[in-house]
Amino acid sequence: MAQNQPVQVLAFSDRASDLLIDENAKERFQNIGLLLACGDIPYYYIERVMGSFGVPTFFVRGNHDNLEEFSAKGIRRKPMGAINLDSDLVNHNNILIAGFEGSVRYKEGPFMYSQTEMWIKVINLIPKMVWNKVMYGRYLDILISHAPPAGLYPETDHVHQGFKAFIWLIKTFKPSYHFHGHIHIDRANEKGEYMLGQTQVLNTYPYVNIEVQAGKKHYQIGKSTHVRPSNLANALEDFRDARRKASLEIILDSIRRKPSNLLSFEEINNQIKEKSFQIRGLHKIPLDAIVGSVGRYQDFTRKFFPRREGNKERWVAIRKKFTSTDTMEPIEVYQIGEVYFVLDGNHRVSVARQNHESYIQAYVTLIETNLPLSPEDDAEDIILKTQHVNFIETTKLDHLRPKVDFSVTAPGQYRKLSEHIAIHQYFLGIETKKEVKYEEAVVDWVDQIYSPILRIIRSQGLLREFPGRTPTDLFLWISDQQQELTQNIGWEVDPAYIAKELVREKGGRPRQFMKRIGEVLLNKIRPLTFDPGPPTGDWRKAHVIPRSDERLFSSSLVAITGEEEGWKALEQALILAKKEEGSIRGVHILSENEGREVSTPEVIREQFEVVSHSHNIDHQFIVEKGKVSKMISRLARWNDIVIFPLTHPPEDKPGDRLRSGIRNLIQSVSRPLLVVPAVSPMSHALLAYDGSPKSVEAQYLTAYLAKNWGTKITVVTVGEAEDMQNQNQVNEYFSSRQIQADYIHREGKPGEVILETAESEGCDLIIMGGYSHSPIIEVAFGSTVDQVLREYRKPILICR
Structure with a gap:
């Protein structure tokens, strides 16, 4: 699956800052793709912020908000154009976002809840999160609320303590980010960011501007767990236990159709065209981010459990001496993007894994490249990312059209895109009766061919109908169908109609699936004369x-x-x-x-x-x-x-x-x-x-x-x-x-x-x-x- 593209988020709460609505707002906060309003903000102000940036906006209400807001335009019950996320979960361009309004009840009011009432709201959202796990491989990306998780600000009063249900939700469903308001802090002297497990918790008072990425895991440096040195018998038993874990991992990954092997550093390094090396020295690195090895990638599973009995002698010797990763001799690794490849110390990593450590000391050599690897990537992801980097470097689209995302989810798609551009360059030359430079053809192709279809994809909500697919995937899908229909029918078909048929015939959401089944069954028993036909409008x-x-x-x-x-x-x-x-x-x-x-x-x-x-x-x-x-x-x-x-x-x-x-x-x-x-x-x-x-x-x-x-x-x-x-x-x-x-x-x-x-x-x-x-x-x-x-x-x- 292709890496989700990062999105710049501007989140705000509790105070109407002029910096978000003045004439320089868009220049001050550049490339904003999503607005999140986390409560205690007037509706008119949210609308003005939306006017400054013109991007999708989600909101929840705070304890000081009113059910109705009076203005010169009449009664407002919500900001016009914004989406209320309270007790709801949406998929916005493959980012899974949920929200909860209000604070702990301290008086009668429309947006205040007891701890029990908030537990009920959270529990009611569980089916949607489980469905997300089935469909997208993760429960939730962003949680927004007005109140914080309970206990995050122990010095505050009862009203500002937050909800216990949020702590459970974060630990159980592991969203990448939690944006909240309600707590007024002095950003110069008070902390506004915390880590709860792998969730980054952000206080949005008065605003926070951050890049988010769906599915991203966050790591925090923790203390090593001290373990008593083991004798030979215990070390041998630990090795046998690690081997059993390796066998189980291989079986489960084969059922889930996931690769269980480590990544080969040599294969990845050979695909990187432009790179440089930088010695970063000694660092504590997360074991979850170690995904490959230099030369020993076949000896261990993806979680670094030993695959072979031949590893036993070295593994047992290290385990007998092991007390903690702080006292262990540091390993040596190469770093590419967010991931690491072991140059020396594969068995030390395996022993640390067996003993439930989270981090290990390592001498890090950074390989500087444009390849953005992450710990969740498998071999196919790396091929895709390599092809993406090569495509962008060839076309220079990162400079010519930097705001357009060209990620795909299947290998070989960038070759198709390159063919599209080459064909467009050829016909553009015939049309203009002159030689067209490659960069000129690239720009014209994006503006005249790619972007119009992209607008159709977005306006018809195709990304919701085909979860896990990118806009470029759907562009190629529509283009291929358009070419096939042109050949079969004899004329060029409007891509808007192809997009509509794509949803009707292959839409992945349950509603579309059940609708297709119903149509098939009805057509078997119903005469054509009694078919009511397509929906009105x-x-x-x-x-x-x-x-x-x-x-x-x-x-x-x-x-x-x-x-x-x-x-x-x-x-x-x-x-x-x-x-x-x-x-x-x-x-x-x-x-x-x-x-x-x-x-x-x-x-x-x-x-x-x-x-x-x-x-x-x-x-x-x-x-x-x-x-x-x-x-x-x-x-x-x-x-x-x-x-x-x-x-x-x-x-x-x-x-x-x-x-x-x-x-x-x-x-x-x-x-x-x-x-x-x-x-x-x-x-x-x-x-x-x-x-x-x-x-x-x-x-x-x-x-x-x-x-x-x-x-x-x-x-x-x-x-x-x-x-x-x-x-x-x-x-x-x-x-x-x-x-x-x-x-x-x-x-x-x-x-x-x-x-x-x-x-x-x-x-x-x-x-x-x-x-x-x-x-x-x-x-x-x-x-x-x-x-x-x-x-x-x-x-x-x-x-x-």
Whole structure:
């Protein structure tokens, strides 16, 4: 697994310091990636700090905070945009963060708790921490609270003593960091940082700026445990016990699929290109940080227990003399990053391990390099880190784009990234008609290719769906899928759609996994006709939000039947493409039964090419084979809108509706569907609004046409004369966006009112939601959509 990247954290509590909100704040505290507010801080102040840095913010409340805070903008119950972490645990970009509000109760108040009440809050969080251990290999990275752990500040009064449950949580679940407030200290003269086991505890009054790293272990120098010298029999028994531990370690690591061997210094040293040596002298070093050996890496396990009986004589001799690591002759080690490799003293390390020591005296030679090794790294991690260092040195991205993280979790990925850059350099040279320098190509690749996909990854929350993966992993995943789809389909697919499908098909969270199982089981027993289709608004949430080109319909999928009436869909698509400066993807679908075709695919392709080229519209054409509704639905996922000729509207009989191809298409397609019985300029749209979720989607699209196309808008609602709720909702939405519209409210049957209004107002486009009821009810009793499809002879834009 790749090393988690460090993040600069600014945590604060108890006092509103001007240094965090003045005009120089961002320059004073550089590269802040995360804000943590640890209580007794006004909401407005937290919002101002967020405004200074513009990064994700988590908070807990303190004992002096109020449930509600009054301001010129009204009542606040939390800082706008910040996430309340009380009694919760979140995964933020692979950093596991939990929080608890309040202090020990000393009076009545909303954010004060007894020791028992805090124990209950902590215990309730255990299932989430255990789940993290299963999913991510660790329980927790950061704990934030207002109160400190109990006993950390013994000189303080009862109110400030803190909670005993925090001590247990830290010892049991070992977060890397604990940020707390509540204790006001003089930083010049009082200690604000402690170690509890391997957890770094930080007092955030008034603020603390620190680099954190998920999964990081902290070591504190402790006193050596004194052990009485052993006689020969006891030393032999200790050796046999160490051998048993070695065998158990090997078995357990094989079950967990973890390497149990030490790392080879020679192999790692050979991978380091640029290095220098520095003699650091005698130091006490943590035994947990010794991960390898010079020449003896096959003789001991990763925890330095002896693998072979051949080690016995030397091991026993050292054990007989052993009293403590303070009196033992120092070992000699090489240091790379945070880890050590034994040059001399392997058996001394093994004996110290057997006797439960934590530290050992060592003469340290530091190998200075850019390779950031840590004690948790295995051989694959080191390969990844070496490849990462070489990639960064080659591309100079640490200087060209220093804030961008390019870490990956699988070997070979940096070779792919280098290929991406080389290909981009080649095509950039063709585009600019000049020789492009490598560094120039690197910068352009990051800005124009990598960063836009990175924004999609973040906006769609892919890092939460694929725990343990990095943004670069997902970038390569999406890029590979994009290339494969381009080859298979014949046109370039928007990466935003690929990201959405990636979550749907391979998302690792339990919700997505169970959803996929449910879909498989339902599809086995449920006829396609009764499939409710994709969720309402799914397309808008997946694509419109991350869109940066301000176009809603960049690519249109057009069904080309080859029939004379069918070419109307292409004419309508050309009108839309000109308005949107978009492209057209034509598809002709051959029937599964190989029946007689009106025209051959070659003739249809030629006519499509001629018409599209004459309008100077970017276009592609493909031929597929299968059931029309199924093929269109599959291809629709990679486009913004589907345009379909209406040659066979649904009949007004249950049996006909059940067999209706257009009805199945409306139900299953995941994009807005423009049905074309005849061509129109789409200059005057009628929005049919009934307050249903799908009609709300129609409202969004109508607003887009009004703002971007200048389309005239008429809104029709149906109901009792005094029931104006739906019309008022649309009016409020359009008015807030400065959109002018005419409003008509009538009593009667919805289908008839819509058709009569479209006729009387001269509308050349109806925009409406898709089927509102369950497929079974729609088939049995019909719907307004079916009636409009049968009787309206101009385009109908159906939204879901």
